Amino acid sequence: MGILEISGVNKRFGGLKALDDVNLDIAAGTVHAIIGPNGAGKSTLLNCLVGRLEPDSGSVSFNGHSLLGVKAHQINQFGVSRVFQTPEIFGDLTLLENVMIPAFTKRDGAFKLNAWPSVDGESEVRDQALFYLEEVNLAGKAQVRADEMSRGDKRRLELAMCLIQDPKLLLLDEPTAGMSRADTNDTIDLLKKIGEEFNITKVIIEHDMHVVFSLAKKVSVMAQGTVIVEGAPNEIKGDERVQEAYLGGAHL
Amino acid sequence: MLGLNSKDQKLFLVVIVVTLLAPFILNPFPENSELAQFNAGYPDLMQRFAIFGIFAIGFNILFGLTGYLSFGHAAFLGVGSYAGVWMLKLLSMNVVPAIIMSVIFAGLFSLLVGFVSLRRSGIYFSILTLAFAQMSFALAYSVLTPITNGETGLQLALDDPRILGVSQIDGSIPPTNFFGLEMRDGFELALGPWVFTLNFGYYLCAVFVLGAFYLSMRIFNSPFGMMLRAIKTNQTRLPYTGMNPKPYTLAAFVISGMYAGLAGGLMVAMDPLAGAERMQWTASGEVVLMTILGGAGTLLGPLLGAGVIKYFENIFSKINDTILYEWFSFMPDGLQDVFVFLIHPFIGKGWHLTLGIMFMLVVIFLPGGVVEGGQRFMRLFKRGDKGSKSSGDAARSASPAE
């Protein structure tokens, strides 16, 4: 019984069948990668998991909660965090504030009119935020405006923002997209470190096989809106169908 | 102290001192000098500075923090005013119930308008708020005349019930008061050639503006304020941090609506008449301009912007050619005419032109508004300081976004 169960999910955009009877079972504590060529439906699937899209049919359940029709912020409150393909952070705010915001929502819920106490006074949240900035090696930049940082640093910040919520499930949407090889390796190391320190189930959507094979314990391959193969990284490597999906194009 | 950090404490202290000494600071020129024209230290204008300051501070909580640009905030001020006058008509001339009702009614109305308008963002939100305000104005001006007294404005009458007070005293409507302290009363202080007016009404406004400013500082520094700034910065990330942006923006909207109601309530407490024009889009536009002119998203900006615009409206519009001729009376006749001719288009009935030019100059050369101007000015003096962070606490974020 996995922490995240996806069964029979379908999603259409007009005439295009983006997801076709997707079934996935993600076990708690693993790192599960979803790979596949462009247009395979990976991002659509992710969006169905976080409340941005609603599947036409099928069921998605996380830790016993159905995620269908549940709003994005509620899904987050269940313990699902995500990072975006291009880091989405609060550019005008300092790094410290960026990390404090998810800490507050974790502590106070989706809305709390916390208008009287000053941020400076909320020292435990502050300390916590500094701790997680430290975790991602950004402690020295706590007072810098987030927009002023490099892309790699923004990715670290985004991870800190997720980690501070102590999520049960972390969704990573191509976490190394557009990064240099060095940055990519950096990110892999960071994710590994996080994997060691915190017990968080991760789902990684990725193009880069190097990343997938460095991190993932289990891999699902999607093509044309459905999961075609599932298995350990080593099994996937040699699978004919996977190669065909990537190289042979559409005529499966 | 007061739950503020040291920078904000200093700022607040300066604001307190300036507000309390305003009757002196705003009357720098001796009573009978030619420059007395530029004195702004008379009760009505000082009250207006404070009242529109409150209005703009409140607007800034919405616009400066969340970036939601409302074009209909004047409607809340108007609703507050009407509620206030009705309290003065029905209950008593004590301003306290009037101000309380103003805030409550404006809050309720902004809850309604905000709930609907916040379903959209960006310019769609702006137009929704504009539409609500324009509808309120048009209806108040015409079909709602029984409640609002239409064009004339809702005013007191000798036969109002005033169940907790008196309808009239010897054929006059009693003045508004704060537990017996009459708003229009006060002291005049003659110091040599200077005359200063210390008006009770102004000091009541001053207390409220300080309270409003303090509350806005607390909000800016609070987790709530941080959430609002997060909303302005990145709407994509928000829901995935577990935060529900809607109640936050709605809360900011209602808070700023209540500020507007407070301003409306004070307005009628100082001068018991509520005109429909104060709900018109131009009035909403005015508070937007005040905020941007002063510096949106800064603590002090809205106060300064309100002051500048009201100063132009009330002081520049009253300069006429006769006064110009007096100023230049030391010149030979021909030159005097030339100077009057050159300045004439910008004063008196031309005050709008001066205001328009000032809007353009400020926004072209000081993108952060008057506050940024002040910071640049300060930096000239502080050049020795190495700290790149000397910009001061007033500029929390200098870039207002739509």
Place this chain on the structure above:
Amino acid sequence: MDAIILQVLNGLDKGSAYALIALGLTLIFGTLGVVNFAHGALFMLGAFCAVTLNVILNTSYETIDPDRTDFLGNPLKVETPYIFDWFGPEVGGAMIEWSVPLAILFAIPIMVVIGLSMERGLIKYFYHRPHADQILVTFGLAIVLQEIVKYFYGANPIPTPAPAGLVGSFDFGVLLGFEPGSIIYPNWRLIYFVFAAVIIGALFAFLRFTTFGMVVRAGMADRETVGLLGINIDKRFTIMFAIAACVAGLAGVMYTPINSPNYHMGMDFLVLSFVVVVVGGMGSLAGAVAAGFLLGVLESFASMAQVVDLFPGINQIIIYLVAIIILLTRPRGLMGRKGVMED
């Protein structure tokens, strides 16, 4: 029935003005990403091009007529326009009478120059500034422009009648088989509608069928990509600004016989045209035109006594009410694109 046809005509006529202004406004939004609060002022400037031409044509010299006296009892000064001397009183008189149509030719170069200098001199520095700054600076500009006009022409409306030959009404009723005289409509208003239709049609054709237009449309959809293709999109956008200014100006010129122009007519139209643009959907030209006509027609219907009796005050608020309903049911207006001016 004839009452309804008449109100439709009224609505189309009002819609023409809304659509012409909104079209330029949305064009500037779409191309330059600038919120132009001075667009109403451009409409006003166009109208005052007609007034100015009239003044120029009426430039006169004075002669004293000793036989008649003015209101103070002094000998009357008779003014004779110079063009009476140059072209003879008949041709001269006809030129003055036809000053509004002539003003179209007069206004085009002026509005283009105003548009170009506005964009090059001011607006271009605001492309990447927040919308709030754009609003403040263009609003300031609008005030300055209208105060300048007020300085020269005063605050009162100035009558600028249509040529005598175009005054009068056209009998629609006969055309549609109604009783003669039941549906008559003033000629100039029909001309205005046709004029608006031609301008709108020409603008759409220009954007659709010329290379220039295609580049502009591509630029509206994705400015950066088009810029990457090595096309100088900025120059084209500058020209589009001039065109938008020109459309607003011509709308103003043609409007003068319908209502006497005054210095604040631009502000009167500004808010309405913003509502029109937003209801049409940000960045959608067709949406702006559709919304312009829709709101014009609805406004006309709402002003009918039968409707007002049913819903008191509806004529005061109809446009805003419709705007609210449309924006709540269609999040991006009638034809808006996703992501334009939503943040």
Place this chain on the structure above:
Amino acid sequence: MSEIGKAASRRSVLKGSLAAGAAIAMPTIFTSQAKAAFLNDPGAASTVTLGFNVPQSGPYADEGADELRAYLLAVEHLNGEGDGGMMNTFSSKALKGNGILGKKVEYVTGDTQTKSDAARASAKSMIEKDGAIMITGGSSSGVAVAVQALCQEAGVIFMAGLTHSNDTTGKDKKANGFRHFFNSYMSGAALAPVLKNAYGTDRKAYHLTADYNWGYTTEEAVRTSTESMGWETVEAVKTPLAQTDFSSYITPVLQSDADVLVLNHYGGNMVNSLTNAVQFGLRDRVANGKNFEIIVPLYSRLMAKGAGANVKGIFGSTNWHWSLQDEASKAFVQSFGTKYGFPPSQAAHTCYVQALLYADAVERGGSFNPCSVVEALEGFEFDGMGNGPTLYRAEDHQCFKDVLVVKGKENPSSEFDLLEIVEVTPVAQVTYAPDHPQFAGGQLGTCNPGA
């Protein structure tokens, strides 16, 4: 431009009595209780300040400018400069051309913006900052009522400018406020007999009414008086203030069986609705076998100019017109025309008269005290101000005088010669009881000297 103020320039005299106190370095504190018997008492000062609060921005700016010209002329005449204008023809001879009570008249100006709030702010600054003892001016009833109420509360005299709504001296009348201008009721009463003669008693009228207070009272007045002579009102439609294109209100008129259109509009509304009505051929229309007619109850020459040729042949009423041939009007036109080069408007006239009436009342009462002024003005009968014998009625502070019925001129000889006087309706015909239903509901209260 420099028409305003040149004459009054070069003031080197110090302002106010405070100059005397300037020498004393000791702070003096005085509360309002300790002040003089009334607010802004000029005391021993050599000058007195009046506040001219007129629209300088917005649609009525030109009318405001004309009011201001008239006030400056009045100040000149009061101070003994210029040709004296109507001071020479005024039946009261209290004014001597040496200012008011020997004090030179000075003035401050402000912008009402034709908004109640702005007008009150401007008036307040005149009272609080400049020490104005009297406020006058304005070009709309909303502003007049708002400023009048303010002056009552503050304790200064308000001499209304152009305000035509019944309410100014009806339900919103105030002891400290006075109106020389005529009102809606008078327009209706004066117009009705003329309309009867011109158009007969069997008419069907269609009203378009500006949807605000002044519109309502005007519609009511004109309806009542025309209905009482046999006209039928087929429809009365309210039009939004912000309306610029009236086509959708005009076309239903074409559909109705009305043969008269009454435009209860003023200012820009009037210009546009009249222009539109003529555009739709209403003037050439024949309905019920009669020529279709348009009526504009309140005419203003400045606005008639905006409507251009459309006013030709259209009836309306006005408070005063420069073409009147009585000595007073001639003197005023001469004086104004010589100074500014064009004839004065009715707004200029009423403002000039109000300024003189105030000064005269102060002279006669011997004090600037508002209560003394009120006493001097109440029931005051005068002549020689261009409207024939006039009474300032004590019960409501409204002037009763002849009303002019005018018609747009067919062949104007100049840009000012747009209206011709059809009839001077005698005052008896437009007089009403103070408790007339159209004016009921208000109380004057008592005069407030402000201290």
